[in-house]
Amino acid sequence: MSATRTKAVLEVRHLTTGFKTDRGVVTAVDDVSFDLYPGETLGVVGESGCGKTVTSKSIMRLLPEHLTIYGPASEVRFEGENLAFASEERMRRVRGDKVAMIFQEPMTSLNPVFTVGWQLDEALRYHTDLDARGRRQRAIEMLRLVEIPEPERRVDEYPHQLSGGMRQRVMIAMALCCEPDVLIADEPTTALDVTIQAQILQLMANLKERLSTAIMLITHDLGVVAQVCDRVLVMYAGRVIESGTVAEIFHAPRHPYTRALLDSIPKSGARAHKKRLPTIPGIVPSLFELPAGCRFQDRCAYKERRCVDAEPGLEGALGGRQVRCHFPLDGGAA
Amino acid sequence: MWSYTARRLLYNVPVYLGIVLLLMAALRINDPAYAHLGKNARPEDLEEIRQKLGLDRPFLEQYWALLRDVFTLNLGVKSWTNEGLSVGRMLSESIKPSLAITVPALVLTSAISICIALVSAFFRGRAADKSLMFLAVLGMSVSFLVYIVFGQYLGAYLLTRETGYGVFAIGGYEPGLANWPYYCLLPVLISTIVAMGYDTRFYRAVMVEESGRDYIVTAKAKGASKRKIMFVHMLKNAMIPIITRIMTTLPFLIMGSLLLEVYFNIPGMGRVLYKAIQEQDFPVVQVFVAIFAALFILSNILTDVLYALVDPRVRLS
Numbered sequence: 056m057s058a059t060r061t062k063a064v065l066e067v068r069h070l071t072t073g074f075k076t077d078r079g080v081v082t083a084v085d086d087v088s089f090d091l092y093p094g095e096t097l098g099v100v101g102e103s104g105c106g107k108t109v110t111s112k113s114i115m116r117l118l119p120e121h122l123t124i125y126g127p128a129s130e131v132r133f134e135g136e137n138l139a140f141a142s143e144e145r146m147r148r149v150r151g152d153k154v155a156m157i158f159q160e161p162m163t164s165l166n167p168v169f170t171v172g173w174q175l176d177e178a179l180r181y182h183t184d185l186d187a188r189g190r191r192q193r194a195i196e197m198l199r200l201v202e203i204p205e206p207e208r209r210v211d212e213y214p215h216q217l218s219g220g221m222r223q224r225v226m227i228a229m230a231l232c233c234e235p236d237v238l239i240a241d242e243p244t245t246a247l248d249v250t251i252q253a254q255i256l257q258l259m260a261n262l263k264e265r266l267s268t269a270i271m272l273i274t275h276d277l278g279v280v281a282q283v284c285d286r287v288l289v290m291y292a293g294r295v296i297e298s299g300t301v302a303e304i305f306h307a308p309r310h311p312y313t314r315a316l317l318d319s320i321p322k323s324g325a326r327a328h329k330k331r332l333p334t335i336p337g338i339v340p341s342l343f344e345l346p347a348g349c350r351f352q353d354r355c356a357y358k359e360r361r362c363v364d365a366e367p368g369l370e371g372a373l374g375g376r377q378v379r380c381h382f383p384l385d386g387g388a389a
Numbered sequence: 390m391w392s393y394t395a396r397r398l399l400y401n402v403p404v405y406l407g408i409v410l411l412l413m414a415a416l417r418i419n420d421p422a423y424a425h426l427g428k429n430a431r432p433e434d435l436e437e438i439r440q441k442l443g444l445d446r447p448f449l450e451q452y453w454a455l456l457r458d459v460f461t462l463n464l465g466v467k468s469w470t471n472e473g474l475s476v477g478r479m480l481s482e483s484i485k486p487s488l489a490i491t492v493p494a495l496v497l498t499s500a501i502s503i504c505i506a507l508v509s510a511f512f513r514g515r516a517a518d519k520s521l522m523f524l525a526v527l528g529m530s531v532s533f534l535v536y537i538v539f540g541q542y543l544g545a546y547l548l549t550r551e552t553g554y555g556v557f558a559i560g561g562y563e564p565g566l567a568n569w570p571y572y573c574l575l576p577v578l579i580s581t582i583v584a585m586g587y588d589t590r591f592y593r594a595v596m597v598e599e600s601g602r603d604y605i606v607t608a609k610a611k612g613a614s615k616r617k618i619m620f621v622h623m624l625k626n627a628m629i630p631i632i633t634r635i636m637t638t639l640p641f642l643i644m645g646s647l648l649l650e651v652y653f654n655i656p657g658m659g660r661v662l663y664k665a666i667q668e669q670d671f672p673v674v675q676v677f678v679a680i681f682a683a684l685f686i687l688s689n690i691l692t693d694v695l696y697a698l699v700d701p702r703v704r705l706s
Contacts, residue, residue, distance in 0.1 A: 117609055121515065143615075151612035158610075163603040168625045168700055178611040213701040229611065 063090035064236045064269050065114070065133055065154075071126025072106075072113045080124060081342045083109040085293040090374050091237060096263060096270040098284035098301070100277060100316070104339050106293040107273045111239045114138070114271075115156055116146050133237070152182040155230035159242040161222035165214040171198070171225050172210035175232055182233045197228040201258060220251035227258065234266055241273045256283050277320055281305060289313050292339055292350040295369060298377040309376075309383040311355050349381070357382055393697055397690045406456075408682045412675065413452060417444075421671035425469055442466065442672060459679050466672045470665070476676045479661055486562050487657035489573050490649060491642040494580040499635055502585055506592030507619055510600055522590065529586030537652045540579045560654035576649045588634070595630045599623045628699045636692035640685040 072084040084106040091097050099107050112118050114131050116138065129139040133153060138146065150156075158164045166174060175194035179185055185193060191210070198206035201224040214222055223243060230238055240259065244252040260283050263270055272284060280287055280301065287304045289297040289312065297310040308314040315335045337354040346352055349362040361381050371377035422438045423430065439445045443454060458464055464477030471479065505521055512518040545559035557575040599605070600623060608622045647659035658677070665673035697703045 115610060117606055147612045147614055149612075150610055156610040158603060158607065160603050164607045166604040166608065166622055166626070167702060169622075170701075177608070177613065181612045215702045226607070229607075 061093060064093050065091040065271075066130070067091075067110075067114065068130040068132070069126060069128040070110065070113055070131060070139070071129050072109050072118070073124040073126070074118075075122050075124065078343055083293055083342060084113060086126070087290075087293075087295055088373055089288055089295070089298065091269045091271055093236070093269050094263065094267045095285045096260075096272055096283055098280040098287045099271060099273045099290060100275060100280055100287060101290035102275060102339055104342075105290045107275075107290055108241055109293075110290070111156065111241050111271065111273055114239065115150060115154060116141075116143075117150075117156075148182075151178045151230075151235070152233045153235055154237045154239065155233070155235040156239040156241065157223070157226045157230045157243050159245050161219050161226055161246060164226055165222055167214055170211050170213055171217070175210070175225070175229050178229055178232050193232060194228075197232045198225070200231075200262070201225070201228045203228075219247055220254065223247060223251075223255055224258070227255075227262070231262060231266065231268070235268060237271065238263075238268050239271045239273070242275070243272075244279060245274070245276070252279075259283065277305075277316060289316075292345065293342065294350060294379065295377070296351070296379045298371075299375070303376055309378040309385075310351075310380050311357050311384065312351050314384055315354075315356075349379075357384075390697065394690075394694050397693045401686050401690060405683060405686055408686075409456060409459075409679055410452065412678055412682070413448075413455065416671065416675055417448075421669070425669045425671060438469075455675065455679060459676070459683060464676055466676065468665075468670055468673050470668045470670045470673075476673055479673060480658070480677070480680065483656055483658045483661045485564065486655050487650070487659065488642075489562075489569060490576050490580065490655065490657065491646060493573070494577045494584070494646075495635070495638065495642055497577065497581045498584040498588055499631075501581070502588035503592050503631065505585075505589045506596050507624075509589070509593045510596035511615070511619060513597055513600070522593070525586040525589045527586075528582060529590075533583050533648055536579045536583055537648065540575055541652070544575045544578075558653075560652070562653075562655045572653075572655070576646075576653050576655070580646055580649055591634060592627075592631065595627045596623060599626050602626070625699065629696060632692060632695050632699065636688050636695070639688040639691075640681060 067090075068088045070084055070087040071082060073080045073082045087106070087110055089097065099110065101107055109118070113123075113125070113129075120143075125139050131138040133149065138149060141149075165171070172191065172194050175197060176187075176190050179190040179193055183190070183193075195206045195210050198209055203209050203221060203224050209217070209221075214225070217225065227243075238259075243259070244255050247255060256279060259270065259272075262268065272279070274280060284301050286300050287298065288295055289304070289310065291312050297304065297308070297313045304313060305317065308317055312335070315333070318333045319335060321332055335354055340346060340350060340353065346363070348364055348366050349355070349358075350366070352358050352362045355362065359382060365381075367379050367381045369377050369379045370383075422435050422442075422444060426434055426438065436445075443451055458466070462477070464475060464480060466476045468474045468476060468479060505525075509518045509521045541559055544557045548557065549555050555571070558572045562572050604626075605618060605622060608618050613622070647663055649655065650657040650660040651663065662674070662677045664670075665677065693703075
């Protein structure tokens with residue numbers, strides 16, 4: 056299927072992000088590569104601290120400049136241009152216009168002392184030539200697009216007058232108002248309750264169809280991935296450990312970690328309730344003391360001598376089925 | 390907005406009534422006439438002074454009279470130590486010198502401190518921030534008196550001796566804008582330097598807290614420049630603690646800086662009240678403190694109203 060695809064809108068290659076800390080430089084994202092195609096939704100999954108958010112913020116270059124080091128081979132190619140080392144000036148024109156982002160906490164991500172309309176207006180002011188009236192029209196139009204009732208009234212309200220779900224809709228409207236090519240959504244539904252979650256996901260799916268935006272969806276919720284993603288990237292301790300289409304990942308996981316993740320989703324049905332829910336023992340290794348071999352070795356049920364001695368490489372073609380394991384599973388339903 | 394302001398005003402009426410009640414009770418624990426005239430006073434003199442001020446009348450009547458005087462600003466009561474001078478006259482004469490020092494000092498301190506705090510928060514953890522904060526701590530570690538004495542020595546004495554021209558006065562006060570730099574600039578600079586250390590550190594803490602908020606990242610993700618983020622997004626949010634800080638110093642501002650007024654021999658309200666307390670000048674103390682309390686409450690109300698203007702969340706509650 057990848058052969059018939061159009062050109063990728065975002066090509067990430069060897070993205071490596073390190074932070075300066077009191078205990079030396081720590082690498083939070085290690086040699087991550089992937090492509091994002093127009094109109095597709097790529098899910099990035101993994102536990103907390105596996106590097107999902109740092110990956111997304113590295114692409115947007117939203118990390119504190121003086122504490123962040125990008126590996127020299129890092130490439131974040133947007134329409135061919137490498138943004139990993141682009142000037143702040145250039146990034147400012149890209150952010151919000153070509154690449155937009157929404158965040159996990161709708162309650163705190165909007166500025167409490169400005170109206171919704173002012174905040175929508177801001178992005179339009181930076182990236183469009185519209186006059187004040189045009190921008191207001193556009194802001195109302197965007198609120199209508201994200202299905203906020205009475206947008207003419209809501210546009211003059213403050214964030215505290217809106218519910219969490221409404222605020223996340225405003226965030227989406229704000230991110231999409233300049234029609235970006237790429238939308239990065241960092242756990243957009245984590246802070247919302249389940250019904251609102253479903254509505255927001257449905258909304259994002261609809262908008263993706265209408266605006267043919269590519270979405271990079273960061274989440275730890277595999278249910279969300281199954282619902283809206285086309286392809287999946289599984290991360291562990293800063294590395295990509297498996298990638299593939301949603302069907303491949305869910306029906307034939309090849310990395311023991313992916314398999315264990317899928318096993319730990321509660322299943323419905325009478326028999327399932329009798330068994331104890333499997334969990335993955337242990338925790339993600341600290342980035343300060345990563346083991347020499349496979350980073351998952353301490354928690355892996357299939358650990359062998361080789362796993363301790365050498366870290367496995369990522370096998371498989373970029374954009375296709377990839378796995379980082381010496382002894383990949385042969386698949387089979389989880 | 391108007392109903393909010395009216396509500397704030399109304400809530401504070403009982404507070405003020407209580408304060409005046411306490412003030413009057415405290416001033417009457419020892420007989421003020423006796424304290425003023427001393428133990429050798431003749432009974433008829435005591436009686437006369439009590440009658441003049443109505444101290445012999447029922448407490449409630451006196452209470453009502455003081456409230457009426459303060460609210461109508463009808464302050465014709467005569468001072469006991471300054472012959473023939475009414476309290477109202479003393480108030481109106483001393484308020485100007487006080488304000489001539491404290492208002493410029495407050496404006497200068499706040500403006501400079503907020504700017505330094507923004508720069509410091511912007512470079513948080515880096516060399517610029519660390520050296521600015523070092524200077525701030527250094528500045529606030531030196532005593533107010535040291536600044537006054539050295540300021541007078543360097544600014545008034547040495548500068549005049551070396552240049553042969555009086556740039557700053559060593560003390561004293563003359564009204565008028567033309568005289569202002571000569572008499573007031575030095576005390577203003579000294580009080581600015583003294584207050585700057587504290588204020589800079591406070592405002593920096595506020596800015597640092599705001600700079601870590603989620604909405605900052607959102608603004609950056611929209612393509613806002615660092616300047617826009619600092620001066621629009623951050624500053625408006627930081628206005629709440631900034632206003633609180635400035636407003637709580639307002640009443641003290643009107644009362645003037647006691648030390649500066651005493652050392653620079655400036656006839657401001659702080660010095661007048663200080664002298665009145667020393668000399669047991671009962672009518673002056675009672676009216677000055679009652680007015681001070683009223684100003685304090687008014688500035689609190691003003692603070693609340695400004696909050697509501699800055700922060701839309703306040704307006705509802």
